Amino acid sequence: MPPVPQKINAPNTGDHLITSCPADHVLLLTLNRPKALNAMTPDLQQDIERVLDWAEEEPEVWVIIITGAGRAFCAGQDLKAWLQGPRTEYGLHEHGFGGISSRRTLTKPLIAAVNGIAYGGGTELILNCDLVIASEQAKFALPEVSRGVIAAQGGIPRLSNAAGHQLASEMLLLGRPISAADAYTRYNIVNAVVPHNNLMSKALEWASIIISNSPDAVRSTKKALLLAKEHGMWEGSKQHFASPLHQAAMTGENIKEGLVAFNKKRNPSWKNPPSKL
Template sequence: MTVALVPPAHSDELQISFPENHVLLLTLNRPKSLNAMTPQMSDDLGRALDWFENEPSLWVVIVTGAGRIFCAGADLKAWNKNQQAGSSKEQEGLEGDPYGFGSISRRQSNKPFIAAVNGGAFGGGTEIVLNCDIVVASHDAKFALPEVKRGVVAAQGGIPRLSHIAGHQLASEMLLTGRTISATDASNRFGFVNAVVPADQLLPTALAIAKEILSNSPDAVQSTKHGLLLSQKLNHHESFIKHAWSKVSSRVYGGENIKEGLKAFSERRAPIWKNPAKL
């Protein structure tokens, strides 16, 4: 018997659905405002993702946007009001928020995140995309980190992530000019988009990738993701040692799914994976 999942309370600025077993779909839902991030939407995302992290039956999350734009970034009109009133405290906010823009741009999750980018991502929207593991974009999608054009900085995690992915020179091209790039350039030159597809194939492609991940052991996938995160922070030897002795690695080698995977191989059949044990 399958138990129905009950997500945490959220406003209509976020849509939550389950398009496949083990898959959570989060849809930013302010289409008239091009899904510009509000405190409410960020809080909704934070609660939903904290729940996702702790729900063993959810293995992959897909993030997309309603309407014609994935996410236009921060609500600059609200930001302007705070600045003009002298009540803006950006640095304190950055330091006190471990998860970043939309509760995603600096989130260090062992579970895979897939971004399905419709139309475009700008500012914080691109910073969200840069911290996802796999990115699918529609042909018409565009990306930009235009903060310098508005006197602000892409400080929500986009600078180190883009530099790590694209290298210093290409990262500088986007960050220092504020230039908008196409989905094709984001894929071929900058390297942070995995697939560029027709708009009507965006979610089907993201779901197909999610299902490909789901065909693998969730224990092994989450341990592998943990290893990838460590490799961004530590040198080769340190990341190897820390990963080898991590809780997620211990769960792999002491869990049921490793036994099932090896047994299924011996029996020439598809494995039947179980939800990972809580760490």
């Protein structure tokens, strides 16, 4: 019988967000508004923000996976709710759409398991994930212009950077959906496309591979990627080398464990990384 995964005491949330721990050190977030295609509301946004803020500081969490319940990953903003509220409030969140899309800089890997349609903010959300695994049934779209809205939650620059100006323009200006296969082969915004029934097993497989590595080294490596994207290669490398995450990874217990395990030809036994640096 396989070992029972540990329990992680995540903050309480509404029914619109399910938190679970399908494997040791893995936090799974499931958007749970299937009748509304997991469209984002202010309350759901707030709960995601709170859970991710907690997860960033929780030593037991090494990897985060986000997915959707039902036939959608996330259909974007709940436009019915938006119509009834102030139009400005949706652009003022600290970390962008869903607490992820634009300014969220988690040092822990974030995997999107895209189970169905990811439209509008749903596509913007996955563009700021580290790894994106898509069901063959998934579809992606940035149809904001057809509703008089703008993909201003990180989608425009991230898509342009990944796909290039012309392909980004095709998706943004036409507003038409693209298949998972096109997202993988043409647009370069998906890491893998898998059969629908294999989606979560593939996400957990990748999470387990990440967890087999030193959590200190993984967090420091992700920090280096973020700094290089923001500041360029040389300045990013300079800032990363001087960062507390890098210093902790190079002087902590896990680097010593990794070197000892290599010399003794055994698997390393990693410890939780420091909660705050």
